[in-house]
Amino acid sequence: MWELIRANQRRSNLLMGAMGVLLLATGWAVGETVFAAPVPGVLVAAGLWLVQSEVALRSGHKLLMLVSRARPVSKQDHPILFNVVEEMSVASGLPRPPEVYILDEDAPNAFAAGMGPERAAVAVTAGLLERLTRDELQGVIAHEISHIKHRDVRYLTLMAVMAGSVVILADFARRVLFFGGVRRRTSANQRGAAPIYLVALVLILIAPLVARLMYLALSRRREFLADAGAAVATRYPEGLASALEKIERYWSPMANANPATAPMFIVNPLVNPLAAVETLFSTHPPTAQRVRILRSLAGTVSFAAFDQAFRQVTGRPVGVVPAAALRQESVPVRQPSSDPRTALDRLRQTTDLLWRLGGYSFIPCPCGTTLKVPPIYRGQTLPCPHCATPHPVVAPASSPQA
Amino acid sequence: MAFFIALALLVLFLLWLVGLYNRLVRARNEVRNAWSQIDVQLKRRWDLIPNLVETVKGYMQHERETLEAVTRARQQAISISGDVAARAQAENILSQTLRSLFAVAENYPDLKANQNFLALQEELTSTENKIAFARQYYNDAVLRLNNLIQMFPSNLIASQFHFTPEVFFQLEAAEERRRPEVKF
Numbered sequence A: 001m002w003e004l005i006r007a008n009q010r011r012s013n014l015l016m017g018a019m020g021v022l023l024l025a026t027g028w029a030v031g032e033t034v035f036a037a038p039v040p041g042v043l044v045a046a047g048l049w050l051v052q053s054e055v056a057l058r059s060g061h062k063l064l065m066l067v068s069r070a071r072p073v074s075k076q077d078h079p080i081l082f083n084v085v086e087e088m089s090v091a092s093g094l095p096r097p098p099e100v101y102i103l104d105e106d107a108p109n110a111f112a113a114g115m116g117p118e119r120a121a122v123a124v125t126a127g128l129l130e131r132l133t134r135d136e137l138q139g140v141i142a143h144e145i146s147h148i149k150h151r152d153v154r155y156l157t158l159m160a161v162m163a164g165s166v167v168i169l170a171d172f173a174r175r176v177l178f179f180g181g182v183r184r185r186t187s188a189n190q191r192g193a194a195p196i197y198l199v200a201l202v203l204i205l206i207a208p209l210v211a212r213l214m215y216l217a218l219s220r221r222r223e224f225l226a227d228a229g230a231a232v233a234t235r236y237p238e239g240l241a242s243a244l245e246k247i248e249r250y251w252s253p254m255a256n257a258n259p260a261t262a263p264m265f266i267v268n269p270l271v272n273p274l275a276a277v278e279t280l281f282s283t284h285p286p287t288a289q290r291v292r293i294l295r296s297l298a299g300t301v302s303f304a305a306f307d308q309a310f311r312q313v314t315g316r317p318v319g320v321v322p323a324a325a326l327r328q329e330s331v332p333v334r335q336p337s338s339d340p341r342t343a344l345d346r347l348r349q350t351t352d353l354l355w356r357l358g359g360y361s362f363i364p365c366p367c368g369t370t371l372k373v374p375p376i377y378r379g380q381t382l383p384c385p386h387c388a389t390p391h392p393v394v395a396p397a398s399s400p401q402a
Numbered sequence B: 001m002a003f004f005i006a007l008a009l010l011v012l013f014l015l016w017l018v019g020l021y022n023r024l025v026r027a028r029n030e031v032r033n034a035w036s037q038i039d040v041q042l043k044r045r046w047d048l049i050p051n052l053v054e055t056v057k058g059y060m061q062h063e064r065e066t067l068e069a070v071t072r073a074r075q076q077a078i079s080i081s082g083d084v085a086a087r088a089q090a091e092n093i094l095s096q097t098l099r100s101l102f103a104v105a106e107n108y109p110d111l112k113a114n115q116n117f118l119a120l121q122e123e124l125t126s127t128e129n130k131i132a133f134a135r136q137y138y139n140d141a142v143l144r145l146n147n148l149i150q151m152f153p154s155n156l157i158a159s160q161f162h163f164t165p166e167v168f169f170q171l172e173a174a175e176e177r178r179r180p181e182v183k184f
Helices: A002-035 A038-067 A079-092 A126-131 A134-149 A152-179 A182-190 A194-216 A219-234 A237-249 A287-295 A303-314 A323-327 A343-357 B002-057 B061-079 B084-105 B109-113 B115-150 B154-160 B174-178
Strands: A099-103 A110-116 A119-125 A361-364 A370-373 A381-383 A390-392
Touching: A002 A038, A002 A152, A002 A194, A002 A219, A038 A110, A038 A119, A038 A152, A079 A099, A079 A134, A079 A219, A079 B115, A099 A126, A099 A343, A110 A134, A110 A152, A119 A126, A119 A134, A126 A134, A126 A343, A134 A152, A134 A219, A134 A237, A152 A194, A152 A219, A194 A219, A219 A237, A219 A287, A219 A303, A237 A287, A287 A303, A303 A323, A343 A361, B002 B061, B002 B084, B002 B115, B002 B154, B061 B084, B084 B115, B109 B115, B115 B154
Parallel strands: A099 A119
Antiparallel strands: A110 A119, A361 A370, A381 A390
């Protein structure tokens, strides 16, 4: 496992270094074209980078959850979800389970965020909880925890921050140049710096594109690696395979996803996986391919078996797993576990969870009904709608935050 | 010049030794950490069982033996400390009695409608899963450590600093034992 993480990290550092160079180069180009002096531009770029990385390192995962409108849940809100998260962190040897968040979205999807195994979070949508069995949920959570363990989420967050800075700088330069920088341009020309000036101009135009490509360079490969990690941790690749199929089948555009967070989801929330064409800009490999690879792991799972399946399904000569991780033991696939819940049970658990998060309090009535009292209810008692027994209503101690 | 080359080689060699030693320490710490994960889950299971027996008692008057077997197996498991292999065996028995308890519970529809019982069942099932996953992680860690201790050249350092091989935690369910282990 450590070999895999280390190989991953080497690639990350390389790309992050390249992104840093791109950022500083963009700063130089902005300085050259806008201020006619390169040094302040580079300084501005470096400053922007430092400030944003600092913010990301301090509160990256909380910020991402906030942006995605995810809300924290506690164990009593959905015991099964919590247990599955704990099981998978035990299986992957995380020092402690990540925080759990829920997104009030109907499309089934999930993502992870965090700066390291000690400070991380996973978020799942209500639609996911509602449609997935326990084994399938386990597969999805194991995939997300693999991302945390492989340090993918940390890398993605830092890369997103840098790519964002490049875009901001280039955007600023474009605006100034096209809407008022004409005078400066002539002065730069007079100094006879035309070739350098042209290089800077071209850089400003292509930098955002290059930043985006770099941001996505590793994301597809890492999806495969997280799939492999999930198969090994759960010892049940079929769980993730059928979860991916469901996520694809019930896909719908998500209201609170954006291009910066899209690569972090298990399936891209912005591009319909059924209509997706794989391009350089794809954040995720085709879902059908991922499912086929997982399904061809029969009998035993290991990173080596996954790598072989990957080469077989995609027809590519080179696998995805770093050579050092191939030596790991293979483990036998386990039996499917039984999930006694029906689709209706799952729906009820999920809507109950959303109601609790909305501040509703629950009163069980001896007749078998559960009264769900809205937070705006001001009465002292509430009669049961079935048996008319009056129940005292206790105002919730503190209203949960939105 | 030759002196400096020799010195550089010596320093490199020492650094390499330190690296090997650190790898051994890391592997041993991982085993300890993995063991504490198992330990937490086993204790959690002991804590859940009295609750379960209490909840089930009222419904299953005809299954006294099953309930007593569970309680006895729990006592047995708690009383053993230290030896990994003996503990694994006791916990193994406890798992089996629990499994038969839940199998018998299938015959009691009233019990299966009891919210308290359902919550306990979910907790115990999840704890079983966690034990299984923690054991898997622990055994991986033990294998890594034992390989380092037995293989050249790390075995030289291991014997010098008294690293001892650890014991695997075998917690076999019947169906798992039947399946052949594939190792490379």
